[in-house]
Amino acid sequence: MAIESDVLVVGGGLAGLTGALSAAREGADVRLVSYKQSTLRQASGLVDVLGYTPDGDGPLTDPFAAIQSLPDSHPYRTVGVETVRDALSLFDEAVPTYEGGHTDANALLPTHGGTVKPTARYPAGASAGLASDDRDTLLVGVEEMVDFDAPHVAAHLGAAGVPFDVRGETIRFPGDLRADAKVTRYAKLLDTNGEVAVRGRKVPARDALAQRVNPLLEGEARVGFPAILGDDEPGAIRAALGEKLGVDVFEVPMGPPSLPGLRLEDALFDALDAAGVSIETGNPVVDVDGDDRVERVFVEKNGARIPNSADQYVLATGGFVGKGIESDREGVSEPVFDCHVPHAEDRYDWFETELFGDHAFARYGVATDDDLRPLDASERPEFDNLRAAGSVLGGYDFAAEKSGSGVSIATGYAAGQRAAQEAR
CATH class of the missing domain: 3.50.50.60 (FAD/NAD(P)-binding domain)
Structure with missing residues (x-):
């Protein structure tokens, strides 16, 4: 039947x-x-x-x-x-x-390749990163994620003439993750806010990440990470990092495998x-x-x-x-x-x-x-x-x-x- x-x-x-x-x-x-x-x-x-x-x-x-x-x-x-x-x-x-959805106009978003892409709809997690925003920006890459070379992306965005100063820095992600860890492993660690070892003591993952980024800030008003900031609670993670860093936090859309996708x-x-x-x-x-x-x-x-x-x-x-x-x-x-x-x-x-x-x-x-x-x-x-x-x-x-x-x-x-x- x-x-x-x-x-x-x-x-x-x-x-x-x-x-x-x-x-x-x-x-x-x-x-x-x-x-x-x-x-x-x-x-x-x-x-x-x-x-x-x-x-x-x-x-x-x-x-x-x-x-x-x-x-x-x-x-x-x-x-x-x-x-x-x-x-x-x-x-x-x-x-x-x-x-x-509030406008017919395309938004312009930076990509992980250092280009600026016109798009009609975008995740809320990317909204603080709009290329039409003139606030200075720090991009933070992760050593283990070779698909997002933050200094390279920043240089390309600068050459493209974006209306803000942009720098790129690379950090080692806190926690004992394998070098070939999938993006979902980073996301899950931030979702659970599990404790990681930092200089011999246990620190919640979100605190540890903020501690590694904070010394790199040079007055920028916003910080962009590769799109790994949680799967279940991305909004809460961005808010927590933003509060700890004193900036707006956003994600840069990535290629496959794509957490925003x-x-x-x-x-x-x-x-x-x-x-x-x-x-x-x-x-x-x-x-x-x-x-x-x-x-x-x-x-x-x-x-x-x-x-x-x-x-x-x-x-x-x-x-x-x-x-x-x-x-x-x-x-x-x-x-x-x-x-x-x-x-x-x-x-x-x-x-x-x-x-x-x-x-x-x-x-x-x-x-x-x-x-x-x-x-x-x-x-x-x-x-x-x-x-x-x-x-x-x-x-x-x-x-x-x-x-x-x-x-x-x-x-x-x-x-x-x-x-x-x-x-x-």
Whole structure:
């Protein structure tokens, strides 16, 4: 007997989670199935709407104003700017620890690479680090974390012309942690405020960290750490460190594994639980039944093929990185529903010879109608009851535009909402 629901979402990334939440908020019985862990743990945790135009102009001040000038094939043009706003409102409600919803303007945040990134939503823990703030800044790196070279980051920010003086210092993190300790180990130690040995005596970890940073201050009004300041209690940890140091404390978003990304994932799964969404992860969809309509999909679990049926389906399996789009010498394909992916027949037309050139493959994905239904090679819907969302969509280069999270949220919201409204 098949597991039944009104709406079945395939994919557990930002688009899939948003789509499931949107459908549930419309009153649908929603089930989400995902083969892999969410890619959010590999992401910075920042939510970009549009940082640059497809032509490379930017950073953009108002991403919403720029949407109307995007190519017709862009997913933002498909859903419309008001849907983008509505989707972000849903996100703001589901993840109240994020800021940026008070304005249409992009915020400018320093990154662990020493660049300044335009973004529409950002964790509260990063808010004291905005590059538009002119207060002098000390960045503190940790010897054991080679991905965040604080002096290097500070030098790059200074060369980029930020409106404040910035320095970088490196410390040894207090406590007996292995040299290859994961960011979650630092976070857990600060969450529990466990005691660490300092000069032969036991000191709470937060006190010990503040004691190592305090002598480095030279009048700066704010201090930035790599994003390791707790998982369960990041706000309390920042407040405690700020009080002990007499400054505002912020986190600099990091690359994978990303603690802000994990926090965002947890917040969205909490919202799905509260909305009553059924979730199954770790098992792939291996087959599909249906002609003009998807009748059911089969999820492989412990060697068995478990049928799952729904009235409406949402495809949100990701792009090339998430294996939602695949390629080989024969061409480019979407492996779950076998949707058509428009692409050049000659593989040499997929890319440019320049490393940072305008590569066509970056925009490969399924094409859809105005209702986000994937189209076949004749531009007819593959299935009447299937919609696509997120980076499985074609028509945009999310890496160059800094638009990946925004497109995932906007199209996930629209696909989930429309699926729920049409579900019997």
